[in-house]
Amino acid sequence: MRPPALVLQPCAVVVTSLTRAARIAYRAAPFAAVHAACVFVVWCPPTRGLVALAVAGYVMRMWAVTAGYHRYFAHRAYKTSRAFQLVLAILGGTALQQGPLWWASWHRRHHKYADRPGDPHSPELDGFWHAHVGWIFTHGPVDLSNVKDLARYRELRWLDRHSYVPVVAYALVCLAIAGPAGVVWGFVVSSIFVVHATLLINSLAHRWGTRRFDTADTSRNNALLAVVTFGEGWHNNHHHDMTSARQGLRWWEVDVSYYTLQLLAWLGVVWDVRRPVSGSSPPRAARAPDARRAAARS
Numbered sequence: 001m002r003p004p005a006l007v008l009q010p011c012a013v014v015v016t017s018l019t020r021a022a023r024i025a026y027r028a029a030p031f032a033a034v035h036a037a038c039v040f041v042v043w044c045p046p047t048r049g050l051v052a053l054a055v056a057g058y059v060m061r062m063w064a065v066t067a068g069y070h071r072y073f074a075h076r077a078y079k080t081s082r083a084f085q086l087v088l089a090i091l092g093g094t095a096l097q098q099g100p101l102w103w104a105s106w107h108r109r110h111h112k113y114a115d116r117p118g119d120p121h122s123p124e125l126d127g128f129w130h131a132h133v134g135w136i137f138t139h140g141p142v143d144l145s146n147v148k149d150l151a152r153y154r155e156l157r158w159l160d161r162h163s164y165v166p167v168v169a170y171a172l173v174c175l176a177i178a179g180p181a182g183v184v185w186g187f188v189v190s191s192i193f194v195v196h197a198t199l200l201i202n203s204l205a206h207r208w209g210t211r212r213f214d215t216a217d218t219s220r221n222n223a224l225l226a227v228v229t230f231g232e233g234w235h236n237n238h239h240h241d242m243t244s245a246r247q248g249l250r251w252w253e254v255d256v257s258y259y260t261l262q263l264l265a266w267l268g269v270v271w272d273v274r275r276p277v278s279g280s281s282p283p284r285a286a287r288a289p290d291a292r293r294a295a296a297r298s
Contacts, residue, residue: 027137034096037188044181053174053182057190064091065198066230067257073100073150074107077245078261078273082153089159094170096191097198099160105147106139110202111242112146114217121202124218132203197228205235212249213240223253231255244276 044050068088071077080088089100097103106120113119120139123131130138150156159166174186209220219239226233226248234247234255248255264270 024137030096031133031136034188034191037184038192040180040184041189044184046185047181050178050181050185053178053186054190054193057170057174057186058193060091061095061190061194062197062228062230063257063260064088065095065097065194066232067261068092069095069097069100069103070107070232071245071257071261073104073147075243076149077243078265078270080270084269085153086155089156090166093159093163093166095194095198096167097195099163100156101144101147101150101160102142102163104150105142105144108146109143111239114215114219114239115206123203123206128203128207131206132199135202197225198232200225201229201232201235205233209233209236211236213237215239221253226254230257232257241276243274245273246276249276 069092072080072085072088073092092100092103110119110121115122115124117125119125121131121135126134144151171183171187174182176182178186205220205222205225206218207220209222209225211220213236215236217239219236221236222233224233225235231247231254232238234249234253237249237253238244238247245261246255246258247253248258261270261273265273
């Protein structure tokens with residue numbers, strides 16, 4: 001005898017809620033563990049060598065995220081060899097931001113639906129903290145149909161399925177260099193700064209800064225974020241011309257990632273580096289997002 005529908009429906013709701021809670025807990029556990037591990041700095045006080053290791057780890061991995069995961073995998077802003085593509089994927093994989101297919105897929109979806117339903121991390125729709133970290137734990141299953149150009153490479157698919165491998169390998173390198181203290185500073189502390197600097201582009205760069213271009217979203221240019229993320233803070237420029245490898249459009253708009261790509265192009269490691277489209281350099285006046293929304297309602 002089957003239970004009545006009135007019994008089955010509440011049970012299904014409970015099971016669904018528990019499943020969702022378990023999924024969030026599973027995703028949040030590694031994130032929370034890395035943050036909790038910061039307590040070990042009490043027993044591993046900083047030295048010049050440890051701080052240098054942390055800074056070096058930050059620079060390498062932030063560059064891998066900005067020049068590799070973002071400008072190459074997500075936007076294909078330049079071309080390179082299959083071998084260097086793999087190097088970019090491995091280095092980016094050490095930054096605790098999942099594999100290259102996962103990262104590129106969500107980022108492409110962000111641009112497709114920027115600040116509209118479907119955007120995975122819009123502070124305009126879901127608030128600052130959801131855009132910063134909440135979306136990582138609550139999003140649905142990733143859809144890789146928008147990264148078929150990347151998924152055809154079996155090594156990228158393998159890295160995406162085994163995204164923990166570069167992370168563990170990097171932690172072991174830090175251990176080999178400076179022992180347990182090297183893991184604390186070179187891996188834990190450095191990783192936290194890399195992760196949150198990256199996430200601030202999703203959250204703060206849609207809240208604080210200036211707008212050169214009247215894009216259909218709330219993206220902003222922020223010089224401070226541009227410095228710590230090697231050029232990603234020129235976010236309004238980027239949303240105006242997302243396939244350009246150059247995001248700092250003025251000489252004073254520091255874009256370290258673009259400078260390094262220029263160097264790599266000179267060395268022949270990368271090529272066909274995309275420049276801003278015609279019309280990107282001369283600025284257009286941009287109304288504030290609130291004004292645009294008011295105009296749309298009138």
